[in-house]
Amino acid sequence: MKKIFIIILTILVVASCSLDQKPKNALDRDNAIESAEDAHAFAARMHLGIRSISAGSSVYFQEIATELFQPSNTYGNRNGGTFRWQWQADFSLAESIWSNAYHYINHALFFIEKTQALDFANFTEQEKKDINYDMGLAYFTQAYMGYKLLKYFCNDYSPNAANVAGIPLVYEFNPLPADQTTYPGRDNLQNSYDWVLENLDRSRGYLANFAGKEGSSFLTVDVVDALWARIALDMGDYATAANKATSLIDGGKYPLLTTTAAMKELWTNDSGKECIMQMYADLAAQSIPNSNDPGYHSKQSNGEYQPDWILAAGVADLYSSSDIRTIWFDKNIEITQGDYKGKATLFNKFPGNLTLQSSKEQSNHLQKVKPFRIAEQYLIAAEAYAMQGGSFETEANKYYNLLMKSRVSNWQDASLSGNELIKAIRDERLKELIGEGFRFFDLRRWGEGMKRTYQMQDPKLIATGGADGTALTLTIDANNYRWLLPIPRYEIDANPQIREQQNPGY
C-alpha cells in the first residue's frame, strides 16, 4: 500500500502548470518601455504620426473642396464627393483623421505613463536629453493632434466656447479599451482649446533647450511656437499670434527665399529652406510620406498628361510675372483626353523629389512634408496685426511687404489699411499657401463662405456634366453645416457617450 501512495504523490506533483503565459518574441504593454532606448524608439513613432496627418488627403481635401481646382473629364470621380460637397457621416477622410489623431494621442499618453515610471537615476546625460525631447514630442503630439481634431470637427473658437461642442478629451491611456463605459463624450470647445494649449505649453517646457534650425526634421522650440502662432490666430488671440510669429521671423534663422532657383530647390529637392520643420523621408528606409497631390499634374508613363484636377482659369494670373512662385505653374501643357487634346496651365507645387521615387520615369509627386514654413508666420504676423487695427497696421504692412519683397523682385512697398489691408493679406495667403491645405479653414475662419466664380481654362477638358457641372459654380454659405466634418459614423456607433453629439446636419 505504501507504494501506491508514493506513486500517487509523484504523479500529482507534476500535474499543474502556470497560467501566466506571456507572448514571447513580442512586446506588450508591460514590457514595451523598460529602458531609455525603448522609450526613445517608442517616441520616434510620433514623428510618423505628425508627418502622416500633415500631408495627403487631409491636405488636398482643403483644395478640392474650395474654388481653385476643377475636375477634368478623366478624373473618374476621385474625390468627387469632396468637390461637390456631398460627404456624409461615413466620410472616410473624417474617419481617417479622427482615428489617426486619437491613435497618436494615446500613443503619447502611453509613452508618458510608461516613461515617467522609469528610473531615471541610471540614465546617461544623452539618455536624459533624449527623454526630455521625447516628452516634449509627446505633449506636442497631443497638442497637434488635438488641434487637428478641433479644426476638422469643431466650430472655430469663439468667446462663447464654453457652450460649444469640443472634442472628447483623453487624459490617460485606457487600460480597458473594450469597456464602453470608459469612452469619453465631447467636452466643450473652451476646455478642448485649453487642453491643447496646456499640452503645447508643457511641450515647450521640455523643448526649451532644443533650438530651432532651418529644415529641422526634429521638433524644436520654434516648431512649438509656430504651431502656437497658428492656433492663436485661429482663436483670435492676435497679440499672442503676432508675438510668436514675429519672434520666429526676427530670430533670423529662416530667411525668405528670393530667387526662382532657390524656390525650385525647395519644392523639388526639398532643400528645407524656409522650413521651421521639414520631416524626414527616405525611400531606402521605406519611410515614405503621403502625397499632397491628388492628380494636379499627372503625367502618364506614355508621356501624356491626364490630370484629375485642373487649375481654374485665372488662378495662375493672380501672380505677377516677376513672382518667383510662378514656378508652381506649368503653362501650356497638352492634356490628352481620348481623342481630344487641349492645353492648360497645371499646378505643380509638388513635382516630386527624385530621391523618393522608385520609378524615375513617372513622378509620384512625393515631397518631404513641410508642416511649418516661415512664410506662413509672415502671413500670421501680418494678419494678426491687421486684425488688431489702428497703430498695429504699420506692423501688418511691414510683414506683408517683407514677404512680398522676397517673392516679387520689383515689389513696391504698399501701405494699406482697414479692409484693403486685410484683403491683401488674405489674398496673399491664398497665393503663398496654395496646395498646402489652408484654404478651406481660412474661408471658414473669415466667414466668407465659398463661391466658385472662376471660369474654366478649357471647358472641353473639364467635367461639366451632371452634378459636377453644377458644382463648378457652387456657392456655400458661411453657415453651411458641412464646414464641420461629421464625427465618423464608426465612432458614433461604437461610443455610447458620443451617440447624441454628432455635428448638426449629419
Add this chain to the structure above:
Amino acid sequence: MKRITFVLALLLCVVQFATAQPIRVTGTVTDDTNLPLPEASVLVKGTNTRTYTNLDGQFAINAGRDAVLVISYQGFKTVEIPINGRTVIPTIQLELDANTISEQIVIGYGTARKKGAITGSVSTVSAKTIKDRPVINVGDALQGQIAGVQVYTSSGDPSASVSMRIRGVSSITASTAPLFVLDGTPTSTNILTNINPNDIENIVILKDAASTAIYGSRAANGVVYITTKKGTQSKPTVKVSANYGISNIARNPMRVMTSQEWYAMQEIYDPSLITDAKWQAEKEFRLKNNIGTNWKKWILNQNAPTVGADLSISGRGDKVDYYFSFSANRQEGIEQNTSANRYSTRLNLNAQATDWLKIGVNVGLVFQRRRIANYNTTGNSWYNPLNIANWSLPWASVYEILRDPQTGEFLGYGEELKYLGDLGLYNQKYLNHYRPNKDNTVRINSNVYEQITPLKGLTIRFAQGLEGYDNKFHALMFRTLDSKAFTQNRSIHSFSRFFRMTTSNTIEYKFNIADKHNIILLGGQESIINESSGFDAGKQGGKNPNIWGLQYQPTEYEGYPSESFSKYVYNSLFGRVSYDYAEKYYLDASIRRDGSSLFGFNNRYANFWSVGGMWDIKKENFLKDVNWINRLQLNSSYGTVGNSGISNYLPFSRIASTTSGYEGITPTGLSSAGNPNLTWETIETFNIGFDGRFFNFLDAKVEFYNKMTEDMLLNVPFSYTTGYGSGTNNVGNMRNRGIEGTFKFDFIQKKDLFLSATLNIGYNKDRLVKLFDGRDYFELGNTGLRYKVGHSIGEFYSVRFAGIDPANGRELWYDLDGNITGDYSEDYKVYIGKSQYAPWSGGLMLDFIYKNFALQAQFSGVFGKYMTNNDSYFTTNITVATNQINMAADVLYKTWTTPGQIAKYAHPKYVQGAFLDDRHIQNASFVRLKGVTLSYSLGSKALKPLKGVLTGGRIFVTGRNLLTFTKYTGWDPENMTNVSLGTYPNSKEISVGLELTF
C-alpha cells in the same frame, strides 16, 4: 524442461483416465444474430484443454463425458455447457455482454460505461465503416454516418483533412471544430490524416452537454473520441492487407467551349471578324488541323494511383494484451505534383502488473511526406490547374506548331513549349518542375497510464499523454533554363514543432447500496500544455540550379529568417456523479472548472456543468409484456460547455515595430488592443430524445436539441478615442436548434442472408439572437461578412440578379424595394434566405451479406447548402469574353443576340461589369455515394488446404465518390466555404484489396 513437460502431461493423462473416458465433442458457436463466430475459445473446465472455433464457428475437442465446456468470446457472455455424454452439442448462441469492452464506450474520463446506461447523446462509428477506404483521410469515411454531424472533405488534396461540424456552427470567430480525443488524450484535428484507419476500434461522437461538459472549455463543438484497438484473442492474430486503386476527378461539371464554339462566339460578339481575312485564315488553320488542347485532361492526373499495405499482430495473455501494427500508404492527387505518403506504426500494450496495478501504453508513430504544388491553393491565379483547365483557349497548343515557311501549311508538332505564347503564360508543368515543394512530418501520439485498484470499485488512474510533431517544409525555386520565368534560385526552409502534454489524474469509486442504488463517483484533475515554435530561413540569388544550399545564395530574401513561439496551458478540476436505481432510472451530473492562459487576467477561470437523466421505460412492469417494444429509453440533459478555440495571447495589448523608420530609428507603436476581461464563449445545451427498438426490426433514435451560444467572441469596434479601432470582446448570442433521427431497419437476419439499412437525418437551424450595442447587424471590417440578428450567420447578403432584359439584352437587378433596375449597386444587397450552412444533412447505409459476399454502401447528403460559385463568375464573365479566356459552352448558346430573346447572358456590348451577385450563389446541396465495398470472405473449405497457415481471407473492391448528385455547376459541391474558386476538387477512387488473417 522437456522432461518436466512430459512428466506433467503423463500425470494429467493419469488424472483424466482416473476421472473419465474422453470422448470427441463437436459443436458450433454463433453470435447473437446467429452468425458463426470464429475464434471463440472452447475450454474444458478445470483443465488446460482448449481449442478455438474455425471460420464456420465449429469446434472439436476431446473431453470427459461429464466435463463442462466453457465457451468464451470477447464481448459476449461466457457460457458453460455440460457435455452430459453428448458428442454433438446443439448450436451454442452467445449473448452480447453489455459489460464487456466492445459494447462499452468511454465517454470521457473514468472507466468505460455500458452503452445502454448513458444519459447523454452519444453515437458510435465502428471499425467496419472506417476500414478499406482508399484515402489517407479517415474523416472522409465519417461523412453521412451520424445524424447531426456534417463532415466535409473540403479539398481533394490527398493530405487534406475534413471539416467537421457537430450540430451546426456555434461560433462566428472562435473554432467550430470538435475536440478530438485519442485514447483519452486530446489531440489535433489533423489526427484524421495521421492515423492508420485499421488501428481504430471505434469513433464515438459526443454531442450534448451531459456527455461533453466534463471536457469543459474545449467541448463547445462536441467531442470526437477515437479508441484504438487492443489485443482480445488469446491466440495471436496476424493480419495482412493491401489495396491498390486509382483516382480521377469526381465529377466534370462544366463544359467549356471547343475551338469551334469559341470562334463562333467571338464572331457573334464582333461580327466584323466574319469578314476579317486574317482571323478567318487562322481559324481555318486551327480547325482544319484540329489544333488545340483538352486542357482539363492535360493538367489533371488521370488514374492517379493509391496504394496501401497494412500488417497487424494482436493477442492477449493472462496478464498482458498487445496490438501492434504497421502500415504504409501512398496517394497521388488528381492535381499534378500533389501526393501524400504515410508510414505509421502503433503499439498498444496493457499489463496487469500486480493484482492492484495495471499499466499500459498506446503509442503511434507516423511519418508523413507530402508534395504540395505551388499554384493550386491560390484560387485566382492563372496557374491554378483548375483555372488552366477552364480558362485556357481551346485552340492553343502546348507544342510548337510547325508550319511550312512557304505555304504556311501545317507540318506537325514540335517540342513541348516552355512558354505558351497563345496564352501569354508559361507552361505550368514547366514552372512547377522548377518549384518543387517538399513537406514532411514526424508525429507521435502517446498515452501512458498507471491504474491502481486498491479495493474493489475504487480506481485511481494517472495518465500522461503526449502529442507532438515536427514539420519540415522546403520550398525551392530554381532559376529556369531560359532564366526568364525565374531569374534566380530561392530556397526557403521552414521548421516547426508542436507538442501537447496532457496529464490527467482521476479517482473513481463504484459502489451500490442495497443492490438497487448504483453509484459512480468520479473526481479528477488535468493540466494541458500546448507549445508550438518554428523558424524559417530563406535566401535567394544563386544562378546555378544545382547549387541551392542556403549558404550559396548571395542575397537575402525579404522576411527571412524569422521565428515564432506560442504556448498556452489549461489547468482543470472536474467531477461526475452517476446514479441509477435498478438500472431503470439514471441520473448524471458533472462539473468542470477550467483555467486557461488564453483568457484575460481577470477571467481566467470558468465553471461548466451538466445534469442528465435517462429512464429505461422498457424495464417498467407495464411494458414488460408489450412484446413489440424491445427497448425504449427516454433521455434528457441540460448543461454548459465552453469554446476556447481562439488565437493565443489575445488578452495582451501588443506593441509592434513599424516598417517606416524615422531618422535611423525603427519605432515601436501600439498595434493591437488587449482585453484583460476576455473569456470563453459559453454554450448552453438542452437535449431530449428517445432510443428504442421495435418489432425486433427497427432501431430508432430521435433527439431534439437547443444550443445557445453566449458571450460570443467578436472583433468589435472600439471607440477610436482609446487609440484602437477594434478588438476582441465577448458579445452576442446565437442559437442552434435542431432535431435528428437515426433509423435502422433489420430487413433480413439469417445465417447466410443479412440485409439492413440505416438512415439518419439531421436538421439544424442557426440564428443570430443578439449583437452588441443594440445593433441589428454588424459587418466585420473589410471582410464583406455581415451578420444580422434573426438570420443564419451563414446567410448570403447579395444583390439579386433579375435576368436579362429580352428587349435589349442588358442585365437587370432588383433594388431594395424589389423593383427591377438596370443599374447595379452594392446598396441593393439584401439577405437572400440562402445559407452556406446546410440545415439538412443525412446518410443512408446499406449492409447486405449473402453467404461469403458482403456489400456495404454509404450515401451521404446535405441539403440547403449554398455556395458562391466564383469559378462560374469567371467562365461566364462576359467582360472578359473577348479573346482573353475560354468560357462555359453554355455562354455561346444562351447569350442575348436579338430583341425578344429570353437569354441567360447579356450581350457583351451592354455589360456594366462583372458582379458577384446572387446568380453565382448556387445550390451546392449534394448526395454522394461516399463509399461502396463489395467483399468476399474465404470460407472454411477454401481455407482447408492452408490449414494451420491461414485462418481467414477476404478480397474486396471499394469505390469512393462514385456517384454525385448535385445542381452545383462548379468543381465540387463538397467544398465547405462561402466562396469557391479554384479549390482542389474531390476525386473518385476505385480500389481492390486483399486481407489475410493468420
